[in-house]
Each structure stands twice: as C-alpha cells, then as structure tokens.
Amino acid sequence: MSELATERLDPDAGGVARAVAVLRACGRVAFPTETVYGLGADAREGTAVAGIYSAKGRPSFNPLIAHVADIAMAQRYVLWSDLADRVAQAFWPGPLTLVLPLRADAGISPLVTAGLSTLAVRVPAHPLAQELLRAFDGPLAAPSANPSGRISPTVPEHVLAGLDGAIESVLMGGPCEVGVESTILGLAPEPVLLRPGGLPAEALEALLGVLLEEGGSAEAPLAPGQLLSHYAPEAGLRMNATSAGEGEVLLGFGPVKGDMTLSASGDLHEAAAALFGALHALDGQGARVIAVAPIPETGLGRAINDRLRRAAAPR
Ligand code: TXA
Ligand code: MG
Helix, strand or coil: CCCCCCEEECCCHHHHHHHHHHHHCCCCEEECCCCCCEEEEECCCHHHHHHHHHHHCCCCCCCCEEECCCHHHHCCCECCCHHHHHHHHHHCCCCEEEEEEECCCCCCCHHHHCCCCEEEEECCCCHHHHHHHHHHCCCEECCECCCCCCCCCCCHHHHHHHHCCCCCEEECCCCCCCCCCCEEEEECCCEEEEECCCCCHHHHHHHHCCCCCECCCCCCCCCHHHCCCCCCCCCEEECCCCCCCCCEEEEEECCECCCEECCCCCCHHHHHHHHHHHHHHHHHCCCCEEEECCCCCCCHHHHHHHHHHHHHCCC
C-alpha cells in the first residue's frame, strides 16, 4: 500500500467539516468515542468499507458496528422493536451496541454485516462523535482504530502509532473516558450478551429483568470480536498475578501495587479507562510478559477481564 499523508484534524467545527469531506470521498476518519477511537467510513459505500479492512488488515468475516447519531437514524437501518426502544431510551447515547435485524431497504454495504441478516448499531455519547455523525448525516462503520488483533486506541497518539500513513485522517480529540469497547447486546430477538463492555451487564439485567447469557464462544463466536487471541500486546500476559516473576512487569490494581497501576484505589471505572493505555505503555518499554493483578468479575471488571483473557490467549 502506498503511504498516505494522514491529516491531523483539530477537534473543532473546521476539523469536523474536513472530516465530512473525507468521508464523502469514501475516505477514512479516525474519531474519538467515549469507549475507544473508531476508524470510520461511510457504511453505505463498499469501497469506503473495504478501506477500513485494508488499513486494519482485518479478516473480512468480522462484521462492523454502524454508528449513528440517534434512535431515529438507527431506525433507518434496523427493524426496531419495543425491547430495543426500552434499552435505547435508557442507555443511548452511551457505550452500548445493539444487534438487530437489518432492514431490507437499509442500503448498508454487505461488507459491514459480513453477509449477516443483522446489523450492530451504536449511538456514541462523545460530543465530537455526535457532531461528526450529525454533520455527515449517515451511518459510519467504525471498528476500533488499530491494526487487527492489536490493542485498541484510547488517545489519538495510539491511532497514529498503528495507522499513520494508512488512513486519510484523524480527528485529534482527547483521551476516551470509558476506555473499553461498548457492551454488545443481541436483540434478534432474544437478549444475549455478545460482548461485555463499557456498560456493565448488571445495568442491562436490571432493566430487562433477566440474567443475560454470554452468547457464543471462541470456537463458535457470535460476535467475532470473541476470537480468543484478540487485543494482543507484543508482550505475553499473565492474569491474577500478585507479584512479578522473572522477566515480568507487574500491572497493579487496588492492594497489588505493581510497576504501574490500573487504579490504586481499586476503582473499576478508572481501571477500564487506563487499561489499553497501560498495555501500550508497558509494551513500549519492551516488557516480555505483563503480569496483571486480580480484577473482580463485576461491573466493568467483566469487560476488563474479557480483554485480558484474550490478550493472554496463546497466539
Ligand atoms: O466501543 C466500540 O464498540 C468501538 C467504538 C469505535 O465504537 N467499536 C468496536 O468495533 O469495538 P469493532 O469492530 O472492533 O467490534 C465490533 C464487534 C465485533 O466483535 C463484531 O464481531 C461484532 O461487533 N458484531 C458486529 N456486527 C455484528 C452482528 N451483526 N452480529 C454479531 N456481532 C456483530
Ligand atoms: Mg477492536
């Protein structure tokens, strides 16, 4: 692939206008959401979506999330339901993706759905993402803005570290507040938790009045982000560590201090926001193995442990 001069766009009205022009020309714009940076392109244009896959080096069986500005815009692309409405009214905009039946007249490129009859839709809360989606007035396919299989970016510098020269532009917003990807809820039509993420599953369970089954498995992934070896740093990773072994650096949490900590006070929100940045930083120091302190399996801890298990998986 020939090198592009990746444009750094300011996080203001001028930057958004330029981003929209890039998108209209079927180009790619990395932009901040409250979870992680997304690599956006027009979800209706096959050539634009193909550009996402080629920049990421992503296996093409992995379907993408379509980002929209609000519920009305989501309804252009998916078959809405009372259940979808209850969940969306409660949690959108926010770190939640809904998988719903694709409308026959949606006009979404089959490269986005990877040929499935469902579409993943999400309304991000980040003000710059909102501004971009409203100005573009169309669906943006946007996986995390990192080379496939690598750690998701939570600051624009991570995006550039992986994709500088491979994409047209980056909207240079600040750090992402949530720090792990959105929770994915399947509603086609039975509620299934397809990926733990930035919205604690307990919040969905409280609203729906059911305990959510985690759908799919590494062998038969329902959300192909469930592929076991995903989110991988260069270093190896060991979980539930209380001290560093030979050749390891220790990433702490709560009482386990570590060489660096996800949250000294044991706060799971702080830990989620710090997770990918810490893995990037320790990886950059050339650590052979990153040992990570035990993280409780509740709330955002479920999303953190899910990402850690994938990073720890043999590759
Ligand atoms: O927080 C996020 O969700 C970020 C930001 C940028 O919005 N995006 C993100 O996208 O994580 P991506 O492409 O890295 O993850 C999309 C996940 C994958 O696990 C994919 O398999 C799943 O969504 N997915 C997409 N469409 C699906 C569908 N129709 N059925 C089941 N899973 C689907
Ligand atoms: Mg990703």
